[in-house]
Amino acid sequence: MVKKLQRKFALSEQGAKDLIKGILAGTLQNIAFMFPVGLLYYLVGDLLRGGVSGSRAWFYGIGSLLCLLLILGITRLHYDTTYLATYVESGVRRISLAEKLRQIPLSFFGKKDLADLTSTIMADCTFLETAFSHFIPELFGSMISTVLICISLFFFDWRMALAALWVAPVSFAIVAFSAKVQERLSQKSMDAKMACADGIQECLETVQDLKANNAEEYYLSGLDEKIKAVEKRAVINEFVTAAFVTSAMLILKLGIATVALAGSALLINGSLDVMTFFLFLLVASRLYDPLQSALQNLAAVISTRANIARMNEILDHPVQEGVNGLTNDGYDISFENVSFAYNTGDTILNGVSFTARQGEVTALVGPSGGGKTTVSRLASRFWDADKGRITVGGMDISKVEPETLLSLFSIVFQDVTLFNNTIMENIRIGKKDASDEEVLAAAKLANCDEFALKLPNGYHSDIGENGCELSGGERQRISIARAFLKNAPIILLDEATASLDVENETSIQTALSRLIKSKTVLIIAHRMRTVAGADKIIVLSEGRVAEQGSPDALLNQKGIFSHMVKLQTENQHWTLT
Numbered sequence: 001m002v003k004k005l006q007r008k009f010a011l012s013e014q015g016a017k018d019l020i021k022g023i024l025a026g027t028l029q030n031i032a033f034m035f036p037v038g039l040l041y042y043l044v045g046d047l048l049r050g051g052v053s054g055s056r057a058w059f060y061g062i063g064s065l066l067c068l069l070l071i072l073g074i075t076r077l078h079y080d081t082t083y084l085a086t087y088v089e090s091g092v093r094r095i096s097l098a099e100k101l102r103q104i105p106l107s108f109f110g111k112k113d114l115a116d117l118t119s120t121i122m123a124d125c126t127f128l129e130t131a132f133s134h135f136i137p138e139l140f141g142s143m144i145s146t147v148l149i150c151i152s153l154f155f156f157d158w159r160m161a162l163a164a165l166w167v168a169p170v171s172f173a174i175v176a177f178s179a180k181v182q183e184r185l186s187q188k189s190m191d192a193k194m195a196c197a198d199g200i201q202e203c204l205e206t207v208q209d210l211k212a213n214n215a216e217e218y219y220l221s222g223l224d225e226k227i228k229a230v231e232k233r234a235v236i237n238e239f240v241t242a243a244f245v246t247s248a249m250l251i252l253k254l255g256i257a258t259v260a261l262a263g264s265a266l267l268i269n270g271s272l273d274v275m276t277f278f279l280f281l282l283v284a285s286r287l288y289d290p291l292q293s294a295l296q297n298l299a300a301v302i303s304t305r306a307n308i309a310r311m312n313e314i315l316d317h318p319v320q321e322g323v324n325g326l327t328n329d330g331y332d333i334s335f336e337n338v339s340f341a342y343n344t345g346d347t348i349l350n351g352v353s354f355t356a357r358q359g360e361v362t363a364l365v366g367p368s369g370g371g372k373t374t375v376s377r378l379a380s381r382f383w384d385a386d387k388g389r390i391t392v393g394g395m396d397i398s399k400v401e402p403e404t405l406l407s408l409f410s411i412v413f414q415d416v417t418l419f420n421n422t423i424m425e426n427i428r429i430g431k432k433d434a435s436d437e438e439v440l441a442a443a444k445l446a447n448c449d450e451f452a453l454k455l456p457n458g459y460h461s462d463i464g465e466n467g468c469e470l471s472g473g474e475r476q477r478i479s480i481a482r483a484f485l486k487n488a489p490i491i492l493l494d495e496a497t498a499s500l501d502v503e504n505e506t507s508i509q510t511a512l513s514r515l516i517k518s519k520t521v522l523i524i525a526h527r528m529r530t531v532a533g534a535d536k537i538i539v540l541s542e543g544r545v546a547e548q549g550s551p552d553a554l555l556n557q558k559g560i561f562s563h564m565v566k567l568q569t570e571n572q573h574w575t576l577t
């Protein structure tokens with residue numbers, strides 16, 4: 001039962017147990033509200049028989065007090081088991097999602113867009129928070145209490161119980177039927193919302209290019225369509241929900257009418273006493289209220305399925321597993337007949353084999369799209385190879401837990417990601433427990449002093465969202481400083497010095513040469529000047545190793561590498577006429 005609920009509602013084990021408690025507390029609360037009705041029934045009976053004696057007055061007084069205490073106690077229990085437990089569960093859900101996302105391979109993020117994931121973590125969690133604190137326990141609690149109360153009514157008079165009860169299965173049938181329709185509608189509504197959120201995010205991210213290409217108006221009209229589609233879906237959803245809920249509620253209300261009609265008829269022909277009739281009228285006036293308010297939130301309850309399905313997709317995704325211990329002997333990186341395709345299915349690497357030795361600089365060069373960045377992603381296990389084997393010091397990296405493996409790597413990416421924080425803290429990402437002195441030393445080696453010291457607060461200056469207040473070269477120098485700070489035995493440099501001017505590049509190359517001593521270095525570069533000092537060149541073309549060897553040997557081969565060198569040397573003499 002707990003396991004089923006966990007799966008059905010994307011809950012933790014404790015969350016599923018708390019949901020059961022919440023439903024039971026809701027049921028008890030609805031039943032507790034029936035006790036005053038019982039007291040009233042006996043009180044009216046006494047009054048009809050001639051009045052309330054002293055001892056009966058005590059009975060009603062103490063009975064009322066007990067009812068009050070019972071209702072207060074159960075309401076408190078209901079509060080704790082639904083509201084408090086739900087918010088605790090919500091925290092657990094968000095943390096487990098974040099934890100899972102940390103372990104999921106990057107291939108998953110290629111399939112999903114960012115707006116979708118953000119919406120799952122933020123909006124879906126918030127929505128489920130409200131659903132589990134308000135709607136779901138209330139709906140199930142109302143259903144169970146209504147059925148229990150109805151069953152007990154049979155002991156008083158089965159005919160009257162039937163008159164009160166018939167509405168319940170009919171309303172539930174409408175609810176069950178509407179669930180299927182509404183599920184489809186809420187999925188469509190969710191798709192429209194995702195497309196719209198995606199469009200807005202894309203618009204904000206590309207506003208500079210849209211302006212530069214005078215494409216704002218064209219783009220915004222497309223976005224307009226997406227916003228209108230969300231509006232249209234919302235209206236259809238509301239309309240269909242209202243149709244079902246109003247029908248179910250109308251039928252529930254009919255219960256009071258049939259109790260009154262059947263009771264009057266039975267009273268007239270003498271087969272029902274006034275007190276039983278009175279009891280049924282009292283109960284009918286109270287019986288349907290909880291169910292009615294729960295039905296009003298029916299759409300929300302039903303649409304939780306779509307949110308839960310999205311959440312389960314993340315929670316069920318296989319993670320990259322591996323051992324935590326490292327068994328490598330040295331830090332040579334070897335690709336052995338490696339093939340790989342991204343989610344799109346096109347073969348990107350095809351039987352790639354080479355070794356990047358420790359203490360050497362291995363440069364990956366080749367035409368754009370040849371697979372250089374992909375090789376570096378596979379070497380650091382951001383993705384897993386489809387075929388073949390990649391080893392570090394003889395250790396198969398597919399058997400090593402990704403975070404443990406990454407402790408061996410310092411990586412400088414082509415696209416630097418910076419955080420909305422100070423320069424100091426952005427560099428400290430390389431080694432979280434580094435002292436200020438260590439950070440400053442790494443920054444100096446990466447030539448960060450040159451721009452950081454000019455800022456009003458030096459290294460303690462904030463750099464804005466993703467370092468928007470810095471130039472491309474400055475951003476890259478921060479990234480290089482991180483690598484200096486981490487000082488790992490394997491260095492991956494993906495176009496590391498591409499955004500630097502010649503003067504800066506030369507000084508960073510000097511610093512890098514200090515960093516990379518006796519390490520395994522894999523450099524991806526387009527500029528032949530950057531790879532001139534490499535020990536070994538791997539030329540990747542169309543996903544295959546086209547050439548490999550020392551720069552001099554490849555120059556003599558007169559193949560792709562020598563052609564690239566020739567082209568770039570010629571380019572240096574270009575002039576604009």
Ligand SMILES: Nc1ncnc2c1ncn2[C@@H]1O[C@H](COP(=O)(O)OP(=O)(O)OP(=O)(O)O)[C@@H](O)[C@H]1O
Pocket residue numbers: 110342343344348366367368369370371372373374375
């Ligand atoms: N995340 C991804 N999903 C699908 N295809 C991708 C992804 N990343 C890269 N590709 C494709 O893989 C191929 C190789 O890309 P890769 O970035 O490895 O080449 P590269 O040699 O580094 O190119 P460049 O020199 O232009 O940076 C390209 O065709 C690219 O479109």
